[in-house]
Amino acid sequence: xxxxxxxxxxxxxxxxxxxxxxxxxxxxxxxxxxxxxxxxxxxxxxxxxxxxxxxxxxxxxxxxxxxxxxxxxxxxxxxxxxxxxxxxxxxxxxxxxxxxxxxxxxxxxxxxxxxxxxxxxxxxxxxxxxxxxxxxxxxxxxxxxxxxxxxxxxxxxxxxxxxxxxxxxxxxxxxxxxxxxxxxxxxxxxxxxxxxxxxxxxxxxxxxxxxxxxxxxxxxxxxxxxxxxxxxxxxxxxxxxxxxxxxxxxxxxxxxxxxxxxxxxxxxxxxxxxxxxxxxxxxxxxxxxxxxxxxxxxxxxxxxxxxxxxxxxxxxxxxxxxxxxxxxxxxxxxxxxxxxxxxxxxxxxxxxxxxxxxxxxxxxxxxxxxxxxxxxxxxxxxxxxxxxxxxxxxxxxxxxxxxxxxxxxxxxxxxxxxxxxxxxxxxxxxxxxxxxxxxxxxxxxxxxxxxxxxxxxxxxxxxxxxxxxxxxxxxxxxxxxxxxxx
Amino acid sequence: xxxxxxxxxxxxxxxxxxxxxxxxxxxxxxxxxxxxxxxxxxxxxxxxxxxxxxxxxxxxxxxxxxxxxxxxxxxxxxxxxxxxxxxxxxxxxxxxxxxxxxxxxxxxxxxxxxxxxxxxxxxxxxxxxxxxxxxxxxxxxxxxxxxxxxxxxxxxxxxxxxxxxxxxxxxxxxxxxxxxxxxxxxxxxxxxxxxxxxxxxxxxxxxxxxxxxxxxxxxxxxxxxxxxxxxxxxxxxxxxxxxxxxxxxxxxxxxxxxxxxxxxxxxxxxxxxxxxxxxxxxxxxxxxxxxxxxxxxxxxxxxxxxxxxxxxxxxxxxxxxxxxxxxxxxxxxxxxxxxxxxxxxxxxxxxxxxxxxxxxxxxxxxxxxxxxxxxxxxxxxxxxxxxxxxxxxxxxxxxxxxxxxxxxxxxxxxxxxxxxxxxxxxxxxxxxxxxxxxxxxxxxxxxxxxxxxxxxxxxxxxxxxxxxxxxxxxxxxxxxxxxxxx
Numbered sequence: 010x011x012x013x014x015x016x017x018x019x020x021x022x023x024x025x026x027x028x029x030x031x032x033x034x035x036x037x038x039x040x041x042x043x044x045x046x047x048x049x050x051x052x053x054x055x056x057x058x059x060x061x062x063x064x065x066x067x068x069x070x071x072x073x074x075x076x077x078x079x080x081x082x083x084x085x086x087x088x089x090x091x092x093x094x095x096x097x098x099x100x101x102x103x104x105x106x107x108x109x110x111x112x113x114x115x116x117x118x119x120x121x122x123x124x125x126x127x128x129x130x131x132x133x134x135x136x137x138x139x140x141x142x143x144x145x146x147x148x149x150x151x152x153x154x155x156x157x158x159x160x161x162x163x164x165x166x167x168x169x170x171x172x173x174x175x176x177x178x179x180x181x182x183x184x185x186x187x188x189x190x191x192x193x194x195x196x197x198x199x200x201x202x203x204x205x206x207x208x209x210x211x212x213x214x215x216x217x218x219x220x221x222x223x224x225x226x227x228x229x230x231x232x233x234x235x236x237x238x239x240x241x242x243x244x245x246x247x248x249x250x251x252x253x254x255x256x257x258x259x260x261x262x263x264x265x266x267x268x269x270x271x272x273x274x275x276x277x278x279x280x281x282x283x284x285x286x287x288x289x290x291x292x293x294x295x296x297x298x299x300x301x302x303x304x305x306x307x308x309x310x311x312x313x314x315x316x317x318x319x320x321x322x323x324x325x326x327x328x329x330x331x332x333x334x335x336x337x338x339x340x341x342x343x344x345x346x347x348x349x350x351x352x353x354x355x356x357x358x359x360x361x362x363x364x365x366x367x368x369x370x371x372x373x374x375x376x377x378x379x380x381x382x383x384x385x386x387x388x389x390x391x392x393x394x395x396x397x398x399x400x401x402x403x404x405x406x407x408x409x410x411x412x413x414x415x416x417x418x419x420x421x422x423x424x425x426x427x428x429x430x431x432x433x434x435x436x437x438x439x440x441x442x443x444x445x446x447x448x449x450x451x452x453x454x455x456x457x458x459x460x461x462x463x464x465x466x467x468x469x470x471x472x473x474x475x476x477x478x479x480x481x482x483x484x485x486x487x488x489x490x491x492x493x494x495x
Numbered sequence: 496x497x498x499x500x501x502x503x504x505x506x507x508x509x510x511x512x513x514x515x516x517x518x519x520x521x522x523x524x525x526x527x528x529x530x531x532x533x534x535x536x537x538x539x540x541x542x543x544x545x546x547x548x549x550x551x552x553x554x555x556x557x558x559x560x561x562x563x564x565x566x567x568x569x570x571x572x573x574x575x576x577x578x579x580x581x582x583x584x585x586x587x588x589x590x591x592x593x594x595x596x597x598x599x600x601x602x603x604x605x606x607x608x609x610x611x612x613x614x615x616x617x618x619x620x621x622x623x624x625x626x627x628x629x630x631x632x633x634x635x636x637x638x639x640x641x642x643x644x645x646x647x648x649x650x651x652x653x654x655x656x657x658x659x660x661x662x663x664x665x666x667x668x669x670x671x672x673x674x675x676x677x678x679x680x681x682x683x684x685x686x687x688x689x690x691x692x693x694x695x696x697x698x699x700x701x702x703x704x705x706x707x708x709x710x711x712x713x714x715x716x717x718x719x720x721x722x723x724x725x726x727x728x729x730x731x732x733x734x735x736x737x738x739x740x741x742x743x744x745x746x747x748x749x750x751x752x753x754x755x756x757x758x759x760x761x762x763x764x765x766x767x768x769x770x771x772x773x774x775x776x777x778x779x780x781x782x783x784x785x786x787x788x789x790x791x792x793x794x795x796x797x798x799x800x801x802x803x804x805x806x807x808x809x810x811x812x813x814x815x816x817x818x819x820x821x822x823x824x825x826x827x828x829x830x831x832x833x834x835x836x837x838x839x840x841x842x843x844x845x846x847x848x849x850x851x852x853x854x855x856x857x858x859x860x861x862x863x864x865x866x867x868x869x870x871x872x873x874x875x876x877x878x879x880x881x882x883x884x885x886x887x888x889x890x891x892x893x894x895x896x897x898x899x900x901x902x903x904x905x906x907x908x909x910x911x912x913x914x915x916x917x918x919x920x921x922x923x924x925x926x927x928x929x930x931x932x933x934x935x936x937x938x939x940x941x942x943x944x945x946x947x948x949x950x951x952x953x954x955x956x957x958x959x960x961x962x963x964x965x966x967x968x969x970x971x972x973x974x975x976x977x978x979x980x981x
Contacts, residue, residue: 137758137871138901184705193704195714196682205960212954217868218679218900219670219937221718222945222952223979224961228681228714232707249761272623275735279808280766322765326812382703385623414704415624448706455709466708468698474691474968475710481963493709 030457032118033490035100038077042097049089052080052127063122066115067108067172068371071457073116075102080127084202084210084241087123091239091487092208094121100487103235105177106148108169110378111456113181113234117491123239125176131155132242133216139247140199140216145176145240152245161247164191168364176240182232184452186360189413190283190320191248194231200244201227205237206483216244229478234454235489237482251283251320253327256356257335260311260346264389267313269343271412274317277334281327284318285413289392292366292409295422299369306362307346313389315344315412316363318356366409366420373405374424377431379438381417382448388417391441395419398437402430416451439465460495516943518604519976521586524563528583535575538566538613549608552601553594553658554857557943559602561588566613570688570696570727576609577725577973578694586976589721591663592634594655596864597942599667599720603977609725611662617641618728619702625733626685626702631662631726638731647733650677654850662726668718670938672846675899676769676806677734680717686730687713691723692969702730715964720940721975723968737769737806739813742842743821746797746832750875753799755829757898760803763820767813770804771899775878778852778895781908785855792848793832801830801898802849804842852895852906859891860910863917865924868901868934877927878905884923888916902937925951946981 036042047053054060055077064073081087094101100120107114116122128144131152135141139161143152150170153163165178167185177183179201182194191197200215213227230238261267271285290312297303321327331349338344350356370376383391392408399406403423410417419438423430439449443465450459450466463472475494479486522528533539540546541563550559567573580587586606593600602608614630617638621627625647629638636656639649651664653671663669665687668680677683686701699713716724747753757771776798783789807813817835824830836842856862869877878894885892889909896903905924909916925935929951936945936952949958961980965972 137754182707182711184707188704192678192682195711196678209956211956211960213957215934216932217934217937218674219868219897219902220934220952221668221670221936221938221940222934223719223941223949223958224723224964225668225681225714225718226957226960228711228717231714232711233709237710249765251765268623277808279735279737280806320766322763323812323816326809326815329812330809382705411705416705446702448701448703448708450707451703451705452707454707459708463709466706470695470697471699471712472709474697474712477967478710478964481967482960 030117030491033100033486035487035490036098038099038119038121042099043077045093046077046079046090049093050079050081050086052082054078054080063104063107063124064116066112068110071112071115074119075116075122076119078122078124080124082127084204087204087239087241088208088210090123091204091206095207095485095487098485098487100490102489103180103239105146105174105180106169106172108173109177109181109456110380110453111450111458113454113456113489113492114177115457117457120490125174128241134159135216139249140244141247142214142216142242142244143175144242145174147175149173149175149178156247157250160250162250164197164246164248165194168367175243175245179231179240179243180233180235181454182452184411184414184416186284186286186411188411189285195228197246198227198231198243199246201230201240202242203230203238203240206485206488211238214242214244218246232454234456234493236479236493237488239488251322253321253324254356255319255327255331256350256359257317257331258306258348258359259315259317259338259344260307260309261313261315261343262311262345264313266343267315267412268385270315270338273338273343274334277337278319278330281319281321281330282317283320284316286316286363286409287412288314288316288363288366288409289407291405291407293362295373295405295407296362296365296369299372300365303362306359307348309346311346316359363409366407370407370420370422373422375422375426377421377434379419380451380453381419381438381442382415382451383417383442384445384447385415387445388412388415391417391438392419394441395421395438398433399430402427402433404430436462455493457492460493463495516603516977519586519972521973521976522584524585524605524607528585529563531579532563532565532576535579536565536567536572538568540564540566549590549593549610550602552598554596557598557601560605561602561608562605564608564610566610568613570690573609573690573725573727574694574696577690577692580607581693581971581973584971584973586973588975589666589725591632591660591666592655592658594659595663595667595942596866596939597936597944599940599942599975599978600663603943606976611660614727620645621702625735626730627733628700628702628728628730629661630728631660633661635659635661635664642733643736646736648736650683650732650734651680654853661729661731665717665726665729666719666721667940668938670897670900670902672770672772672897674897675771681714683732684713684717684729685732687716687726688728689716689724689726692971692974697724700728700730704732718940720942720979722965722979723974725974737808739807739810740842741805741813741817742836742845743803743817744792744834744845745801745803745824745830746793746795747799747801747829748797748831750799752829753801753898754871756801756824759824759829760820763823764805764816767805767807767816768803769806770802772802772849772895773898774800774802774849774852774895775893777891777893779848781859781891781893782848782851782855785858786851789848792845793834795832797832802845849895852893856893856906856908859908861908861912863907863920865905866937866939867903867905867924867928868937869903869928870931870933871901873931874898874901874903877903877924880927881905881907881920881924884919885916888913888919890916922948941979943978946979949981
């Protein structure tokens with residue numbers, strides 16, 4: 010399963026084209042560089058077959074030609090590596106779990122890969138406050154398990170949790186399933202230690218909920234995709250793990266009914282509502298087509314599904330709220346069919362369907378992936394418009410996402426890569442989104458894929474400010490070049 | 496009441512000394528400047544008696560000598576004002592509700608005051624998502640009332656709510672009573688429009704919960720106290736207003752019991768816990784001494800108090816949880832006396848005591864105010880150590896604060912300003928805090944008061960990064976000079 014270990018998708022017919030991006034004026038790695046870097050970092054990979062997995066993303070869309078992977082164990086090593094690379098003008102791509110979808114953690118040319126996976130230690134956990142301090146390479150699921158032993162949980166959860174690393178989550182400002190309830194990482198990350206391009210270690214590893222002493226520098230590193238610094242340690246506020254968790258899958262006749270079910274859920278379920286996920290029938294069909302043993306989870310086939318989760322501290326209270334909600338939406342005809350998981354295994358199975366959509370899509374053939382924020386009223390219209398735009402092509406359009414955050418994952422599946430489909434989708438989808446003041450990247454980031462579309466979600470002045478920041482903190486541009494900035 | 500309108504405290508014997516801060520190399524305002532600024536901004540104050548209230552903070556501790564107050568109504572006006580001031584090298588202090596406690600919104604010398612109070616319009620409110628878009632000068636309480644009409648509430652609440660403005664709240668990263676539940680403004684502010692020193696309008700006024708398109712620039716303005724730009728508009732995620740709210744005041748024999756009551760509250764009250772405030776007996780005595788009609792709220796006088804609030808969607812469920820909690824802490828002897836508010840008026844009265852501590856202190860005489868984050872185990876030890884340090888002085892030491900966030904407001908009251916007391920407190924308190932990796936400013940900010948103590952909570956490299964940012968976005972240093980940076 011992708012969720013618990015890194016499984017590579019089948020190679021697709023065509024890699025995402027980064028061929029058009031010219032190599033920057035960086036130095037070429039030589040033997041003396043490798044020798045020096047070996048002296049500051051013990052774990053070094055140079056054999057082509059060992060380096061290869063780090064040169065591609067898990068969807069096999071992005072391919073680099075790096076010849077060197079460095080796997081430091083300490084912040085000091087990261088600092089010495091960057092100091093050297095900055096002096097020698099060697100480009101570096103920081104890499105966490107490499108589960109990103111926009112090519113942000115893969116070299117474009119021959120950048121040195123700085124893999125954080127060996128920095129995987131939990132350094133402290135406070136039982137009273139639930140604040141965890143750890144190195145950047147800790148795997149999200151491991152941290153969640155660790156926090157769970159103390160009655161807490163990580164404030165984020167995503168399909169890639171078994172592989173992705175907390176440092177990468179922070180660098181990409183990962184969203185996921187729990188954002189609805191626990192907010193973004195800009196709120197729940199309390200402190201960051203990061204290394205700047207010149208090797209400076211910036212220690213903002215506060216473990217306090219409140220610390221208004223000057224500019225909140227850690228925010229710079231959250232979501233900047235490794236272009237302003239390399240995150241080496243974090244402190245994160247973990248919420249108490251709920252003792253009562255309920256999961257329900259609901260079927261609706263129309264998207265209007267989906268919206269109504271969501272609004273009603275916020276009213277009836279209030280403070281215990283912890284996830285509101287959406288998928289269309291096409292998403293479910295896609296999973297069933299790739300997993301023939303999977304039975305339809307509801308008796309009737311519905312065009313739209315809502316997957317709800319509640320988390321609370323009192324099982325009886327929560328069930329009473331959930332039952333009142335279900336009664337109300339069934340009676341009103343908002344929901345036409347549904348099931349409530351009877352135990353944790355069933356709950357996991359229902360969420361598993363939602364999480365398996367991604368892998369099913371990439372198993373089938375080529376997939377064109379879009380991660381958009383769209384105002385709720387137009388949330389599903391973009392799917393219909395995409396189907397219309399692709400009417401002449403043999404393409405499956407499936408949509409799912411975090412309805413509670415107005416975040417849709419629009420996926421177009423073809424058996425093989427088709428340039429005409431690609432041309433029909435871009436820039437059409439990004440312009441469609443920009444017209445409605447949506448976001449062309451809700452949670453996946455910009456990476457290599459979208460710098461040329463950044464102007465659709467950011468003004469020229471904002472992009473200028475970004476460039477100024479990049480110039481100040483990484484004047485040689487060695488950190489994750491070709492990414493984020495157009 | 497300070498809570499609903501700006502009431503000035505009695506003048507204290509001595510203003511906070513900014514005399515030692517030399518004036519920067521800024522231009523002096525001349526008649527031609529005033530004439531030009533009148534042409535771009537209609538509301539201008541120059542009469543000394545009209546300018547005076549803007550030259551002092553509400554505690555009458557900080558005094559500037561500005562001769563000009565500009566009160567723009569639009570972002571465009573702010574832009575034109577700053578563009579002119581930047582070209583002419585005229586220093587500017589942005590001012591919101593002017594309720595800050597560290598002199599951040601008051602001129603140090605003759606800076607032009609840019610008052611945002613006329614920019615007080617709500618521009619949009621989304622009924623489904625609860626996202627409000629408004630100008631920076633909106634008063635927090637007005638926004639909360641506005642959101643309340645739609646079933647939502649502002650994610651922050653503080654004593655100054657009747658006067659403070661949302662732009663100032665954002666610029667100072669205000670914390671307050673609801674942070675425990677709804678997190679910091681870094682999470683709940685979704686978008687900001689700000690004007691840079693050179694007049695550039697940066698539109699990052701996103702209204703989406705998720706928007707990972709490049710660096711999250713709005714974060715720069717949150718908590719930078721007007722030194723990097725002037726916030727003109729904001730979009731804020733407002734949480735649903737709870738239909739059931741309960742307030743309880745609990746008395747404890749020891750601070751260890753306070754801590755136990757807090758930990759137990761998190762377990763029993765889980766997702767409905769919305770505030771955990773602390774005050775010592777000395778705080779209550781201070782309020783009672785200034786409000787002779789106020790009766791002791793509990794039958795027995797306790798050395799420590801915890802003020803709890805729950806907010807939920809189901810009155811019966813919440814009361815059941817609260818009763819189970821109270822039974823448990825009373826039986827264990829953690830809590831020795833307590834009262835639960837029977838209605839909204841009683842709840843308001845209980846919170847009123849907590850909120851009136853600040854005004855009572857400043858009514859009594861001179862007050863030395865400290866706003867610290869301290870690890871929970873040492874939370875009250877700093878109060879005891881302060882009392883010991885002041886044993887030879889006639890000084891009252893009172894402490895209260897946001898226990899749930901480890902944020903303590905330590906206040907020392909004397910009838911008149913006493914230099915020996917001041918010397919006994921600083922740098923003692925800041926160094927005491929730094930030794931325990933606490934924060935020398937949890938939520939009040941740095942302002943004029945604490946730049947020289949910033950190094951106790953930030954490393955030299957972090958302070959260097961701040962300087963670099965200031966240099967890039969305000970190269971002439973015209974925005975709120977003498978503040979934040981040492």
